[in-house]
Amino acid sequence: MRVVIALGGNALLPRGQRPDWQPQVDQVARVAGALAELAAAHEVVLVHGNGPQVGLLALESAADPSLTHPYPLDELVAETQGLIGYWLQQALGRHLRTPVITVVTQTVVDAADPAFADPTKFVGSVYDELEAKELARVHDWTFGRDGDSWRRVVASPAPRRIVEVGTADHLLRSGITVVLAGGGGIPVVETRDGLEGVEAVVDKDLAAALAAKELGADLFLVLTDVxxxxxxxxxxxxxxxxxxxxxxLESLDFPAGSMGPKVEAVCEFVRRSGSRAAIGSLEEALAICAGTSGTQVRP
Structure with a gap:
């Protein structure tokens, strides 16, 4: 069976926790056994989130006095693909006899997507209202409410095409577990001169659903912190x-910045593929795959 698994950024770094590297590495190590068990039995693609991580890199870049300009978001997404992919490769490699490969992945978006004028994607840590207002003033960023806290929001255009999906298919057929479209993929637009990065973060759940459809997945799992x-x-x-x-599921309303894209992603996949999808806790990955835990979405 071919399985695409979307791992939430907040599942790797629990909400409100300091964005130190050690807790994230420890969390990946805690869940690696279950993910590796799935990868040993099936063709598995992992698509991870990067909201907390890319937000931290953006804050560091904006505060670095040695830079003329902060690094743009597409460059920072590429950095998080390498960082989190490295963590996953190391942790899974301790349990698997087969290789795990991280593919630096580009996701094509529409330059005219209205999402560029209406930022909704949460990135970075949580702040209280005063902290958020100060960061908004200093860096000219936009913030939105995330539960009882505030987080930076950025543009999140819809994914149109995963550029490296053919490479991922070849690797899967060779028995390799693939980390693909990390952070939703590096957002790029098509120009006359080729692909060009843009200031955005693609929602990883929607990108994972697109990858699952293009790869002909039999099952699509969204694993998060609930x-x-x-x-x-x-x-x-x-x-x-x-x-x-x-x-x-589509008859219910969910927040655009959190559960909304997850619900949209699984519904889109199930409707287009006729196969099963599920949403649930990263710690319950095996039970969710088996259909005994989480929210199971069927045609």
Missing amino acids: PAVMTDFGTADQRALGEVSVSD
């Missing part, structure tokens, strides 16, 4: 959804 899709999340009435249809 056990299932919740209705009325954060209230006394919140309820975890078990097995649902695409139409039932």
Whole structure:
């Protein structure tokens, strides 16, 4: 079976935790066994998020007095692909006898996508309102509410094409586990001179759904920091959804900056492929794959 797994950036760095490297490496090590077990039994593609990590790099770049200009987001996404891919390769390599390869991946977006004028994608750490306002003033950034806190938001255009998907297919057929489209892929637009990077971060769940469709995946998993899709999340009435249809899931409303893209991604994949998708906790990866945990989405 061919399985595409989307790993949330907040699953690698729990919400509100300091963005030190050691907790992230430890978290990857904790879940590597389950991911490796899936990779040993199936053809597996891992698409990781990078919201906390790319936000940290952007903050460091903006504060570096030695730079004439901060590094643009597409360059920083490329950096996170190497960093997180390295962590995954090392951790999975301790459990697998077959190779794990990270592919530096470009994702084509539309230069006219209205998302460029309406930033919604959370990146970086959480702040209180005063901290957020000060960072917005100093760096001319946009912030939005993420639960009870504030986080930077950036443009997140829809993915149109994964440039290196053919390479990933070749690697999978050779028995190699592939880390693909990290952080949603490096956002690029098509020009007369070729591909050119743009200031954005592509949503990794939507990019993973596109990769799953283009690779002909049999199963698409979105693994994050919550056990299932919740209705009325954060209230006394919140309820975890078990097995649902695409139409039932699409009838509900979810926040654009967090669960919304995950729901959109699994619904898009299931509708187009006729195969199963699921959303749930990274720690429950094996049970979610087996269909006994998380929110299971069927045609």
